[in-house]
Amino acid sequence: MNFQSISPIENYQFYLDLAFRRAREKGKQLRSKKLKGGSLEKSKHIELMKMQVIADTISSRMQKIIFSFPNLDELDEFYRRLLKLSLDYRQLKKSLGAVDWLRKRAFNMLKIYRSKLDKNRQFSRINAIKREFLGRISSMVRQVKDELDFLENARKIMKGFPTIKTSLKTAAIAGFPNVGKTTLLYKLSGSKADIKSYPFTTKGINVAYIGTGKQRIQLLDTPGTLDRFEKMNNIEKTAYLAIKYCADIIVYVFDLTEEYPIGKQAKLYEKLKRDFDEDILVYFSKSDIIGDFGDFKKKYRGYDNSYKLRQELLDRL
Numbered sequence: 001m002n003f004q005s006i007s008p009i010e011n012y013q014f015y016l017d018l019a020f021r022r023a024r025e026k027g028k029q030l031r032s033k034k035l036k037g038g039s040l041e042k043s044k045h046i047e048l049m050k051m052q053v054i055a056d057t058i059s060s061r062m063q064k065i066i067f068s069f070p071n072l073d074e075l076d077e078f079y080r081r082l083l084k085l086s087l088d089y090r091q092l093k094k095s096l097g098a099v100d101w102l103r104k105r106a107f108n109m110l111k112i113y114r115s116k117l118d119k120n121r122q123f124s125r126i127n128a129i130k131r132e133f134l135g136r137i138s139s140m141v142r143q144v145k146d147e148l149d150f151l152e153n154a155r156k157i158m159k160g161f162p163t164i165k166t167s168l169k170t171a172a173i174a175g176f177p178n179v180g181k182t183t184l185l186y187k188l189s190g191s192k193a194d195i196k197s198y199p200f201t202t203k204g205i206n207v208a209y210i211g212t213g214k215q216r217i218q219l220l221d222t223p224g225t226l227d228r229f230e231k232m233n234n235i236e237k238t239a240y241l242a243i244k245y246c247a248d249i250i251v252y253v254f255d256l257t258e259e260y261p262i263g264k265q266a267k268l269y270e271k272l273k274r275d276f277d278e279d280i281l282v283y284f285s286k287s288d289i290i291g292d293f294g295d296f297k298k299k300y301r302g303y304d305n306s307y308k309l310r311q312e313l314l315d316r317l
Contacts, residue, residue, distance in 0.1 A: 003161045007068040009152040012145040016138055019057035023050040044117050047130050054137060055110035062103035066096060076166040078245035085237055086157050095147035102144050109136055162205040164246055168218040169317040172243045174272060175253035176260040180285030182206060184253060185221040187306035205242055210310060217317050243276060248317055250280045257286050283309055
């Protein structure tokens with residue numbers, strides 16, 4: 001799922017200005033042509049065409065907003081949960097519903113005022129009908145002012161969501177910050193992320209891939225310590241949801257140089273085993289620095305060779 005493609009949403013005045021400007025340009029264009037009929041029929045035709053342009057512009061712009069957002073009812077569980085975590089999900093659905101209401105209502109209003117123009121037999125009434133139409137269209141667009149503002153804010157939040165292919169077999173890399181998760185991602189996939197050497201390096205979920213065709217596997221480098229859910233920040237909660245709803249297997253990274261005490265790392269490992277149903281593979285990072293750690297390696301049956309770990313992932317998934 002890629003949320004970066006959601007189109008920016010402007011404020012309500014932008015759409016009114018755009019529609020009215022296009023209508024004025026249409027009017028100038030028509031007046032420069034030789035139209036058939038008397039003055040009354042010509043004026044009615046020009047105003048009707050301008051109304052058509054306004055309705056088309058408002059409706060098409062609202063439709064573009066709706067189509068650029070994903071269908072909320074068809075989202076995978078991970079993204080549905082992430083949306084509910086990140087913003088007011090009910091307000092999101094309500095706002096999209098309001099935009100769709102405006103899309104339909106613009107054309108309904110056009111039908112009403114087309115009928116009024118068709119029935120009109122007085123030249124002096126044309127401007128009154130036009131002003132009435134413009135007033136009602138303006139009022140309708142203003143009614144969704146707050147919803148448009150909400151959707152633009154939602155778009156900015158959703159733009160930061162990780163692009164995870166929920167249909168692919170997935171391995172999530174977990175562990176304490178700065179233990180070598182992102183480095184392992186690079187070793188497994190060859191996709192190098194921007195790595196900084198300080199805690200909480202990964203500010204989002206890094207995504208990479210190994211294998212091809214049916215053997216293609218998605219790798220997720222998850223940030224944070226995965227504490228109790230209510231104590232996590234939003235980045236850590238996103239990682240938790242990705243492991244829970246996207247991962248088929250977990251790779252837990254131990255750092256035996258003990259930047260974080262081994263006891264705490266082991267405690268987090270046991271917590272992952274309790275919290276998630278997925279199988280867990282263990283990887284020992286920075287093993288070249290430690291040297292001999294045979295007993296620990298035997299206890300957790302882990303890997304210190306990224307190539308062997310890669311082959312194990314391909315075989316299992």
